[in-house]
Amino acid sequence: MDEGESSSTNNPSRPWESYNTVFTNAKAGMEGVDKEKVQRVVYEMSKGSKYFQNEERKEALMKQKIEHMRDRCAKLSSSDLSNYQKVVDRRILELEATRDLSRVWLHVDMDAFYAAVETLSNPSLKGKPMAVGGLSMISTANYEARKFGVRAAMPGFIARKLCPDLIFVPVDFPKYTHYSDLTRNVFKNYDPNFIAGSLDEAYLDITEVCRERGLSGGEIAEELRSSVHSETGGLTCSAGVAANRLLAKVCSDINKPNGQFVLQNDRSTVMTFISSLPIRKIGGIGKVTEHILKDALEIKTCGDMVLKGSLLYALFTQSSADFFLSVGLGLGKTDTPEVRSRKSISSERTFAATGDERLLYSKLAEIAEMLSHDMKKEGLTARTLTLKLKTASFEIRSRAVSLQRYTCSSEDILKHATKLLKAELPVSIRLIGLRMSQFNEEARHSDPSQGTITKFIVQKGSSRKNLDDNDSFDLDASKNCLGNDEMLSLSYASHETSYDQLKDVVEYEEQSVTPEQECKKEEERPQVLEGDALLRKHKESKSETSAQNTEAVSVFPQMEPLLWVNGYKCNLCGIELPPSFVEERQEHSDFHLAQRLQNEESGPSSSTTPPSKRRILGKEKANSKPKKQKPNQKDGSKHIPIHTFFTKSNQNSNDETQKK
């Protein structure tokens, strides 16, 4: 048994054979590669590194998982299995009933897209091995480079070892976006509602086009590919045509590059095709799942998934088993889904591993700034912040917190990210990432293409209703920045974030501000301008010249002065506007004036007084103390659950058999 498994042939003289790298797998474009050489080079260059050690750790974990699954498998009685088989039989009938062979789907995939675009704009690269990316990581390699075993997601230094003449070209996203747009212009002629998977691939429902023009799916694919070639000035793509998207995607890979494959829409053709297809060809089945299915259940082809359905339903969750079974039947999505909007936005950076807290905090500040910038660009506010860390030993940690308000301000992000990071120290880190999720859906549809945030505020400010709506983007943006007293110290620090300031913020908060207090403070604040320490300070020193770090650019009569802190940040709402944005600054001043006038006109109880919604939000999280006290992970004995992904909890499996 298991002769074919590299993981189980442990030949001490050829240790690389057991190193499970993803760089020699069954993906396209690697035919004729000396796989053993690639494997050996990758192994030699990786051996002993921290990365390698982590890979070994993960490998061991996976083996444990497989062992665990084998155990459970062995414990299944024949009556368990026959019960599960009944479940499978029923599910097969249900799934068969959903089979739709009436649609024609086409999957287009550009060939070595980034590399091809670079060659187009620099023809001297033609015929030479080339990779887009850098020494740390490459994004794409052209087909000349692939002959050496160089491929996407391979570290550049290994790629150069495999192919010493490899030419590195830096990534140029705007260029790829331009060419991607050209291809999409072609796609929409065939399906205006096509689904863009990424810059270089798309799914098209060509059912109607085929019918209207009396052409086959294959003929349409030929025409489309030729059109892409001419419209882009020479880029080639591959296509797959089949009854659903899952199959079409598999098919587009078959005759890559610059080819296509058509799978006829009849059940027996589909079943023949799928039954012998290696499971790894299916999108969603990666290295780990492949390994588990092969080594624990001896499932190698999609056909095996149907044959061993009872095991799948016994050992995996319902949704995983359903997925596997539908794959085995050659089923896939045939509808055109609603336009999906993003669920999260993130930014992360890798750097030389360090445990230096100052350095880490300053990296964190940079990333918070980048993330905030991206969010503002897209007009997004969100309320769940996740800190991601990769330790020097490549262990990934994530820590999340849900905030009381939607925000996109770098100060808010940094404040909470700092708290999360602080709890992890001391630790040596090589990557920090920040992600924001749980978007404010009401605000996200606002037009992010506006010139400035100020303009946006002014526009919306013309409507009282909008002004009073606490969930609208404008007020959130300003209130977020007005938030808490302690945040002001951050505002000052934001240009040049100082470790000591950050530290103070965190310590101050922990000592004196509970979430409940934060809520209360918000409710007590009758209007935007009050309850703010900095403002009070300004009131006291109204007649004096501005403080050292501030610059008065506009003073309204009978009103607190509008100051630009550090020369660029509004002290009333925290919005950032460089001095050169003269017009925008004037508009911004007008906005605050208008708001003040409105407040005076309608009395202190109206306008921006927090209504019920905000209170609910506050209440929701009023007791959001650290929910669980995670076991201390700094002692090196970090617990990692073994039977997590995909596996059902052990003790339930028998009960469930009974139930069914």
Place this chain on the structure above:
DNA sequence: GGGTTAAAGGTGG
């Protein structure tokens, strides 16, 4: 008990 949140992990481009 059902819904929500946090944490971890897999996948793909």
Place this chain on the structure above:
DNA sequence: TTCCACCACCTTTAACCC
């Protein structure tokens, strides 16, 4: 000589809340 990215999606589990 150097020594493995960045981003977004999804699923699962456990803990917690009402």
